[in-house]
Amino acid sequence: MPETTTLSGAALPTAAGAPAGHTVVEPAVPLLSVDHLTVTAFSPDHDGEVTLVDDVSFHLGRGETFGIVGESGSGKSMTCRSVLGILPAGVHTAPGSAVSFDGTDLLGLSDKQWMSLRGTRIAAVFQDPGSYLNPSMTVGAQLVEVLRIKGGLKRRQARERALELFGDIGLRNPTAVFRQYPFELSGGMLQRVLIAIAISGDPDLLIADEATTALDVTVQAEVLDLLAELQERTGLALVVVSHDLAVVAQVCERVMVMQSGVVVESGPTKEVLHDPQHSYTRELMRAHAEYGLERWDEERP
Numbered sequence: 001m002p003e004t005t006t007l008s009g010a011a012l013p014t015a016a017g018a019p020a021g022h023t024v025v026e027p028a029v030p031l032l033s034v035d036h037l038t039v040t041a042f043s044p045d046h047d048g049e050v051t052l053v054d055d056v057s058f059h060l061g062r063g064e065t066f067g068i069v070g071e072s073g074s075g076k077s078m079t080c081r082s083v084l085g086i087l088p089a090g091v092h093t094a095p096g097s098a099v100s101f102d103g104t105d106l107l108g109l110s111d112k113q114w115m116s117l118r119g120t121r122i123a124a125v126f127q128d129p130g131s132y133l134n135p136s137m138t139v140g141a142q143l144v145e146v147l148r149i150k151g152g153l154k155r156r157q158a159r160e161r162a163l164e165l166f167g168d169i170g171l172r173n174p175t176a177v178f179r180q181y182p183f184e185l186s187g188g189m190l191q192r193v194l195i196a197i198a199i200s201g202d203p204d205l206l207i208a209d210e211a212t213t214a215l216d217v218t219v220q221a222e223v224l225d226l227l228a229e230l231q232e233r234t235g236l237a238l239v240v241v242s243h244d245l246a247v248v249a250q251v252c253e254r255v256m257v258m259q260s261g262v263v264v265e266s267g268p269t270k271e272v273l274h275d276p277q278h279s280y281t282r283e284l285m286r287a288h289a290e291y292g293l294e295r296w297d298e299e300r301p
């Protein structure tokens with residue numbers, strides 16, 4: 001039976017159905033609770049419902065970093081989209097699924113309630129930042145718009161805050177970047193702008209879904225460092241989703257490994273990396289670039 005501890009050190013009974021093998025760490029007071037999440041969609045090929053995510057559970061405390069890893073199609077995005085209330089048309093959560101955020105049942109929220117939660121207390125960044133920005137507006141104006149609409153700031157305050165945020169996310173010349181259009185910025189800078197927009201509402205939870213996948217290795221490492229630094233500075237809870245175990249290993253204390261919609265392994269990242277229990281995790285480890293894990297080993301206590 002795996003050992004079970006809370007972040008505050010209190011012992012808990014082991015979660016029923018948790019994959020065996022690693023220390024089960026549960027937050028004393030969860031910020032995000034995902035319980036028995038099952039996501040299905042109608043498949044014309046099968047002439048019926050197919051299960052995309054099958055009975056997934058995890059809990060995340062304030063200020064925690066949590067990784068979800070698995071190959072393409074393993075259900076990572078559908079899990080995150082359930083938490084963000086943005087499942088595609090025709091895809092839905094099955095009865096018995098529960099997702100709650102700071103005590104609020106997310107699966108029962110109306111569109112209006114989502115509007116006041118998403119982009120403020122729960123934020124997300126995805127792959128391909130360019131597609132989330134308006135090509136005909138400067139990136140500064142786009143951040144100002146978000147700060148005015150979501151944050152209720154006046155134009156001048158919003159501009160000041162935007163420049164501050166651009167500085168916070170490591171843009172060397174915030175004033176120059178403020179005036180640039182998306183096509184004038186590199187992929188790494190665009191992703192930083194998207195991160196600035198995501199954190200502009202001071203979220204409690206930030207989900208980064210393959211946010212560094214399209215970037216080259218050096219820029220990817222810089223953006224991951226930025227996320228880790230933001231998490232430490234602001235205390236937000238961070239979920240990093242990637243097909244690459246090295247990416248989640250760089251920033252996450254705990255990791256959950258998914259295959260074909262099911263959690264095959266979960267636990268403290270260090271344990272999962274050093275003693276993978278499932279053959280699929282071992283396969284993922286072989287597949288990723290050695291560089292990432294070596295770096296993690298050296299830098300983590």
Ligand SMILES: Nc1ncnc2c1ncn2[C@@H]1O[C@H](COP(=O)(O)OP(=O)(O)OP(=O)(O)O)[C@@H](O)[C@H]1O
Nearest residue numbers: 041052070071072073074075076077078079088091
């Ligand atoms: N709009 C949709 N309708 C029905 N099924 C979908 C839809 N989008 C994705 N799927 C299916 O859901 C399953 C899980 O996909 P999901 O996108 O969550 O995987 P993933 O692990 O995030 O991989 P990727 O990084 O490639 O998106 C896959 O079998 C996928 O084909």
